[in-house]
Amino acid sequence: MTARPVEPRCAEDAERVERKSKAGSKTSYALAGKRVWVAGHRGMVGGALVRRLATESCEILTVDRATVDLTRQDTVERWTAKVQPQVVIVAAAKVGGIIANDRYPAEFLYENLLMEVNIVHAAWRSGVEKLLFLGSSCIYPKFAEQPILEEALLTGPLEPTNEWYAIAKIAGIKLCQAFRRQYGCDFISAMPTNLYGPGDNYDLETSHVLPALIRKTHEAKERGDEQIAIWGTGSPRREFLHVDDCADALVHLLKVYSQPEHINVGSGEDLTILDLAHLVAEVVGFRGKIVSDPSKPDGTPRKLMSGEKLRALGWQPLIGLRDGIAGAYRAYLDEDGKS
């Protein structure tokens, strides 16, 4: 464990953060001219953040995994001390769908804990002004009341298929709260819903439901299949947000949000997986049948996050689901040279 610095700079800001917190949830933080480190910039969310931040006249800092493995504390602290970011966005994580979570519980818990612990601690040591930690909607109890309010955190058992990941993310939220409480660091947490868009992962073993559907449906169309089977009964309801909308919301939060409580980032609308499969089929141009495969797990029955808190801060999404899926499908074709 690295020794504490004598005077961590964000401790000096404790009073200012406390004052802002008491003044209400909407604050004002200027990104212009700031050095902003996007940890995980090669990922789907990190990539969208880099695109979005390019319009903010700030300096974007990135480093790839070969240079700084975020699971290595000494490397992370050395790099952070050297580049002295003023803002950090923790968009690096080990991410995956149901199969990956189920198969690699050790890596999902261990690597995610290490990355967030190392980055948050290094940010505190080097006096970062603002840090945004990213979790996901899996932090909420499996049977949380819908739409899920931020207050539902830790009120019931988690969905077992991804509890390893969820526990790491809950620890990340608590870590930000602890550094805020003890040292006055302006560290905030946001929980995006299911995201999709450019840079998504289309590997059928490790991908999320929407990219998996896009790929399966495209391949079925190419082979001329008469039907595709979707995982589970098709009845679970899910919410989706385009990653560019998510990046826009996250930049908004950096500017206006400074509270210990995490905040949901979603579209505010959900649909069944079966309806989603039909929408994807329409966009892709697949005319076969869509059947369900109830032998496969469904996961949580419904997951719609309340977006009230974010809307009250003056943000709303711009990209509708059909348009978003059409753009994601074009990006999928372009990325792999399929078009």
Ligand code: NDP
């Ligand atoms: P990706 O898998 O697309 O990107 C993850 C990034 O983390 C990659 O750049 C990866 O680097 C980097 N990374 C992972 N391990 C290490 C390591 N040891 N050292 C350095 N870099 C590392 O994930 P997403 O963009 O989808 O997700 C980012 C965040 O957003 C996560 O916290 C996730 O929980 C959250 N989120 C994502 C959702 C989604 O639907 N995708 C939904 C809700 C939340 P490399 O490129 O080298 O692999």
